[in-house]
Amino acid sequence: MDGASRFLAACARQPVDRTPVWMMRQAGRYLPEYRAVRERVDFLTLCKTPDLAVEVSLQPIRRFGMDACIMFSDILIPVEAMGARVAFTDRGPQLAQPIRTREAIDALTLPNPQAHMPFALETLRRLRAELHGQAALVGFCGAPFTLAAYMVEGSGSKSFPTLKSMLYASPSILHALLAKLAETIGAYAAAQVAAGAQAVQIFDTWAGELTPDAFAEFALPYQKAVVESVKAAGVPAILYVNGCAGVLELMAQTNADVLSIDWRITLDAARARAGASVALQGNVDPSVLLTTPEAVRTAAHNALAQGAGGAHILNLGHGILPDTPLVCAQAFIDAPKMAAAAETRS
Numbered sequence: 001m002d003g004a005s006r007f008l009a010a011c012a013r014q015p016v017d018r019t020p021v022w023m024m025r026q027a028g029r030y031l032p033e034y035r036a037v038r039e040r041v042d043f044l045t046l047c048k049t050p051d052l053a054v055e056v057s058l059q060p061i062r063r064f065g066m067d068a069c070i071m072f073s074d075i076l077i078p079v080e081a082m083g084a085r086v087a088f089t090d091r092g093p094q095l096a097q098p099i100r101t102r103e104a105i106d107a108l109t110l111p112n113p114q115a116h117m118p119f120a121l122e123t124l125r126r127l128r129a130e131l132h133g134q135a136a137l138v139g140f141c142g143a144p145f146t147l148a149a150y151m152v153e154g155s156g157s158k159s160f161p162t163l164k165s166m167l168y169a170s171p172s173i174l175h176a177l178l179a180k181l182a183e184t185i186g187a188y189a190a191a192q193v194a195a196g197a198q199a200v201q202i203f204d205t206w207a208g209e210l211t212p213d214a215f216a217e218f219a220l221p222y223q224k225a226v227v228e229s230v231k232a233a234g235v236p237a238i239l240y241v242n243g244c245a246g247v248l249e250l251m252a253q254t255n256a257d258v259l260s261i262d263w264r265i266t267l268d269a270a271r272a273r274a275g276a277s278v279a280l281q282g283n284v285d286p287s288v289l290l291t292t293p294e295a296v297r298t299a300a301h302n303a304l305a306q307g308a309g310g311a312h313i314l315n316l317g318h319g320i321l322p323d324t325p326l327v328c329a330q331a332f333i334d335a336p337k338m339a340a341a342a343e344t345r346s
Contacts, residue, residue, distance in 0.1 A: 004137075006067050065134075076147065101173070187229070200233075202230070208243025238281060289329060293330075
């Protein structure tokens with residue numbers, strides 16, 4: 001099987017010749033060739049220049065041969081298109097004017113992806129043409145709750161006090177923002193598919209900060225709306241929540257094709273709770289890749305063994321860390337091939 005066929009078959013819970021593998025944030029600072037590009041341009045210019053975004057998206061595929069290539073972009077690109085000004089700084093994304101009132105929400109527009117984010121769609125078109133099935137092309141978007149977290153706080157946060165105050169004290173305001181984001185992101189995800197994405201991963205990084213009841217009210221309905229848009233466009237939907245152990249059953253209710261699992265729960269436990277109707281992706285702790293190739297192989301083979309009870313895509317439980325040695329990244333990507341070879345010999 002080629003990489004694209006292998007990855008898409010696993011998403012559909014169909015037989016594969018070996019477990020497919022890729023890494024979240026695989027196009028990034030751990031690669032010297034990525035750092036060379038970033039020395040020439042700022043982050044937002046990189047996202048908005050298809051020639052450069054295609055180049056950095058393909059860099060890990062050329063070097064390591066993953067089974068999936070994820071478009072290089074940022075989850076906040078649609079937020080900027082809605083009219084909320086975002087600055088990308090060394091301290092992460094910053095909104096000079098956080099969105100905290102009904103009036104501010106009403107002022108946000110519903111952007112047309114073709115008109116307001118054409119660079120992202122052009123990046124996808126070019127990537128699909130370049131890949132030739134070597135790897136599946138994965139688009140992505142932020143889930144409404146995680147985007148709202150940045151918009152309300154004005155930046156990232158460890159505890160999201162402003163967001164949670166709104167959630168508990170003024171829930172109708174937060175729901176209004178989430179509904180507008182769901183409409184925006186649903187249209188953006190569908191446009192990515194039309195431009196060539198063969199799957200779309202939905203990142204709800206901060207939804208793991210919620211209680212299960214709050215997750216059910218403020219994350220789940222809006223995740224489900226985006227998942228439905230992706231599936232209606234005809235490709236698999238992958239849902240990632242960092243800190244998912246307390247909400248796995250709720251995640252399964254989205255009808256996502258694949259649940260991407262962090263390292264705080266084992267894959268076999270996740271499968272028992274999420275059920276057999278979804279594939280799983282994950283879930284090696286990215287910190288393991290800071291150590292040695294031997295330690296990486298052990299962790300990857302443990303994940304492969306736990307994932308063997310059903311459809312599984314080997315990945316990290318979060319994005320690859322910038323200080324990751326290249327030999328450790330290579331050991332991770334090679335692990336499914338080594339496992340398949342060993343099984344053949346036995």
